[in-house]
Amino acid sequence: MQNKTTTFAEEINQAQHCAMAEDNSMICMGLGINDPKAIFGTTTGLQSKFGSDRVFDMPTSENAMTGVGIGAAITGTRVLMTHQRVDFFLLAMDQLVNNAAKWHYMFNGQMTVPLTIRLIIGRGWGQGPTHQQSLQSWFAHIPGLKVVTPSLTDNVGQLLYQSIMDNNPTIFLEHRWLHNQVTTQGKCLPLLGEPEFTRTVRSGKDYTIISNSFMLSEALQAHSHLLRYGIECEIIEISSPTHINWTHIFASIERTKRCLITEIGHTFSSVASEISHSIYSRYYSLLQCPISIIGLPHYPEPTSYKLTKNYYPNANTLSLKIAEDIGINIAKINLNKHHDIPGEWFKGPF
Amino acid sequence: MQNKTTTFAEEINQAQHCAMAEDNSMICMGLGINDPKAIFGTTTGLQSKFGSDRVFDMPTSENAMTGVGIGAAITGTRVLMTHQRVDFFLLAMDQLVNNAAKWHYMFNGQMTVPLTIRLIIGRGWGQGPTHQQSLQSWFAHIPGLKVVTPSLTDNVGQLLYQSIMDNNPTIFLEHRWLHNQVTTQGKCLPLLGEPEFTRTVRSGKDYTIISNSFMLSEALQAHSHLLRYGIECEIIEISSPTHINWTHIFASIERTKRCLITEIGHTFSSVASEISHSIYSRYYSLLQCPISIIGLPHYPEPTSYKLTKNYYPNANTLSLKIAEDIGINIAKINLNKHHDIPGEWFKGPF
Amino acid sequence: MKKLDAYFESLRIRKIEEMIALRYPEQEMRCPTHLSIGQELVPVVVSNFLSKDDKAFSSHRAHAHYLAKGGSLKKMIAELYGKATGCTGGRGGSMHLTDLDCGFIASTAIVGNSIPLAVGSALSQKLQKSNFLTVSYFGDGATEEGAFYESLNFAAVKSLPILFICENNRYSVYSPLEVRQPANRSITDLAQSIGVESFHADGNLLIPLTHVVQSAIEYIRKNNGPALIELDTYRHREHCGPNFDDDLNYRAAGEVKTWLDKDPLKLLFAELSADQHFEKTHNEMVSKIENEINDAFLFAENSPLPNPQLNKEFLYAK
Amino acid sequence: MKKLDAYFESLRIRKIEEMIALRYPEQEMRCPTHLSIGQELVPVVVSNFLSKDDKAFSSHRAHAHYLAKGGSLKKMIAELYGKATGCTGGRGGSMHLTDLDCGFIASTAIVGNSIPLAVGSALSQKLQKSNFLTVSYFGDGATEEGAFYESLNFAAVKSLPILFICENNRYSVYSPLEVRQPANRSITDLAQSIGVESFHADGNLLIPLTHVVQSAIEYIRKNNGPALIELDTYRHREHCGPNFDDDLNYRAAGEVKTWLDKDPLKLLFAELSADQHFEKTHNEMVSKIENEINDAFLFAENSPLPNPQLNKEFLYAK
């Protein structure tokens, strides 16, 4: 039983079920939350279990609905809202930044905002310029928001459950390509545990990779590939860019003296730039090579299959850069698959 | 005549008059554009000169009006829109990011977006949490936007005129406290000149200060103060964070080997982090001290006079940090004035 | 609502705001401040039908809404003075008022932006099966924001117990309605066609105002659905700040005169003065109000300043 | 509009989309694709009243709007195939179509987000004193966005020459109107009360549809003011993608049947078939259409792929 497999999407689903059961006041809303596709299967069963007062579909009104979520949250209702793409949520920045982020602060601690907003990052199959933005760097720039960026099936449930139960406004940035990621159930961290927002997921002495979201999957592949050449990379997962444990990162850099930071979105003025600045400011005289940031190129994503081939950095981009920093030659991994789908199970169209 | 004084606001006004005269298709819109206060005096005379078809007030509909501006721009109308605070413009992020920034790119160069959006950064007199945000780092993070951040009266007219005449969507971030900044008219750069987006405004061999917007005024004071101690700071003005001349910056760092970057907004994932990352990645083994970033603390601005005393870094914050980096002791500048007003001329309330 | 109560409650708010106006030039209330002078009767009548468990939200022009709902005067004045005893300890200023004890949840400074919050509060009330409602105050300008429209739509879809109060004072800062809304726009009809039961009255006249508020609240309680009231009103002074600004001529002199003649306090005073006992009551009440106001200003002035060392506190909730 | 023209123009679009549906599973058109099958008659009739100098904007479901306006079929299919010859060279895909030659300015993928753009285009037309107008196509879901409301308000304030076409197909993805809009909502009445002259018709019936489009366009040209038409319509297939999805039961079987019976092509075919010459014309037209479609697919397949080396191009305009 303990070893049955479970997916990232199932863990997300489970976390919502448990939170709804735990807090009777909690509500879940989102476009299509109870439709036949149940937001990529992540909201299955919620409405039938908890009723349509607590779990409901809503109008295409991202801005006001975010305000409604905040208004409900500050008056005693725990709220979880889901959007199928980050891009749609650009309509709600006023409510997010001017209200949610500042509320607890500007009313001097008299109210809290127990609101979590799941935003799904799209990728592939021609999502194109307006269906694939990630914006973790925007959210992390604003004081008062909590940003959570899960990468792995073992802790995604815990991260979501704890985000929901936390009394701060939280942006939960969920990558579409992780939904089918599998792990064995026994390996999942308990929902009730305290999340470790900065974790070492692979230990190594030669090089530090700081990563999150789908880029961590690429980092894991790069890690295995480089091991064959005797290079031991340490991978540090940043599952909350607003709650980084700097000591944890610094300890790794002191050992490896080399580092690369992945960025799930664009890199200019990004969380990665910030991490780089912090590391350099402490260890600039210790480092053996410059810190690399690997993220999206500085232009919108085109739609065509052909044009996106190299838009997303992958395990090869990472491995080659690391090998170069260390000064060895390596072969490329043979990534014999379509670059625009997460796996053969995906047949489009969304 | 040439030497009559002129203000930052007058230069802004003049640039708009000239642009409207130059391009007959151009329109100007904004809340209160033709009201008795004429947006802090910056839009005076536009409507009476160019008529109410081309210069008009508008509904409080920031989101759609931005879309209207884009729609007009792509169909042959040059557009200038003004908002009295950056904070209000948070309502328009969908139009800005999903349309304006990407349009030329995603339609493969077939259309251009000659749209400039003046956003005024508030400060002081209890502007508080929702009337003082700057967000240059957000805008600069998005590929396809041009961000312009004027600091000085001598080039603000040129920067605005050229922004308007440029066929790219441009965010013109104008600091409220600069409006009364005075210079002699002869010192203003010609509107028709090509802007130098990265300029050395003070030369010095000991230390590089990279700055923009109102923080540059503080940097200039720090510069004079430090000169008394024999410290020669070089001040580099970044009047467009999206169009940085890196060679220019790098040349300065090679000489001074020390540097501080000011940030007009919050510093986490900021333009300053990005500049720091770039400098370090090239010169980490050359630098004699870590790069400092000086911007707003990581919490919203409170309103009370008492609570904001140290919210904004000033000339002393900069001088003391620089003196520390260089290893000398200096006295503080006596800033004998209210910290929440730009000058005695300001009596509230907005 | 009783004339005498309506008059004195409005007068109290008027006098509070006049004192703010009087003392604003001392430069001790250092924050943008939007006075409600001229518009007091609306929240007085609305609040007359509410209890502490009903919630209220408002905008930048919130003083009268806060006070009428029962918000602490001392805490409000202390807030304007940026003191630790202010209703947000000096963090929010005039545009961010709150007094949870009386159900005044919050005012916010971005036009239209507290309307969805109020709808969220009504959603909470519905989910909690409470019998109370939420009031959302905003101006005519706010109805131009998509947030207004989206909020009304959702409130109607979910049949939420919310009363939208639109104080139509014809201006958004200096901009008249004509440059912002179509010529024959009726905000009442608009709201009705969105799906919210809508009413309209002159906000300066006690009897129709009372009647319409009562009808709307009865409607909400009976139908568990939202209602809106559009009320014609007028602000006497400048948009933001303590002064009169009719020298700027953005409002026609005739228009200003008509509305000042219709000042709700003037009208009520005239009616009440017919009663010979009124003068005495009036004098008593005025001195009571003035004492209360003086106390509040003394309280504010003597209150400690907040401690900037605590500026980091409450960035995140525990 | 003439029955025969309406029929064949709609049939052409239907057959194009059916071919897309047929070939989509080959996994060569790798982008989200929203078919208009069932809703073709609306843009066919609207476009019948437009010239190339009238502009059009649309949403995610744009194929029929683009084609009816005169957009190049070859460029559209090539776009779906991600080819260099596509209308945006492969950058925008199915959701970002453009053909400036015919005045189809753009479709965009964020719900409601092209409505303000269309208003901006109408503003340009008014400023340029042109006699042309702009059409803005969107769905029932888009009317829930504040952008819709704000756009109509501004178009009314400025009396802009714009025709808003709301294709009410009752669903937003799988969500029925009931969970998104109040029970008795009429989009037509709503738009009217915002200040836009509004009309309503069954989008499946040629005669009332033609009539209403003609009236609205006459109104715009005569009054220099905006108009809106709400048209009842129905999409036959899934929201996004090539398949039928009624096995999912999100639409009642009876409802689906009623609407399929009212398929505008079916109705027109039945009427036209009364004429004995029709069969011949029909066969000729069908083979003409099929040839055109085959050519377009061949063109797309044989077109070169775009060059990713040029990916940086056009980030900024010169």
Ligand SMILES: Cc1ncc(C[n+]2csc(CCOP(=O)(O)OP(=O)(O)O)c2C)c(N)n1
């Ligand atoms: C989104 C936004 N846009 C603009 C402003 C500037 N502003 C502050 S109050 C105001 C007027 C609003 O008018 P109305 O809603 O009628 O309220 P009134 O001031 O008349 O009470 C404006 C435009 C703002 N605070 N927020």
Ligand SMILES: Cc1ncc(C[n+]2csc(CCOP(=O)(O)OP(=O)(O)O)c2C)c(N)n1
């Ligand atoms: C702002 C935004 N929210 C959500 C979506 C996801 N989405 C894409 S199409 C669609 C349905 C819109 O319904 P409607 O406007 O009625 O158009 P239809 O698909 O019925 O033609 C939705 C919700 C989106 N693209 N943009």
Ligand SMILES: [Mg+2]
């Ligand atoms: Mg008003």
Ligand SMILES: [Mg+2]
């Ligand atoms: Mg629809």
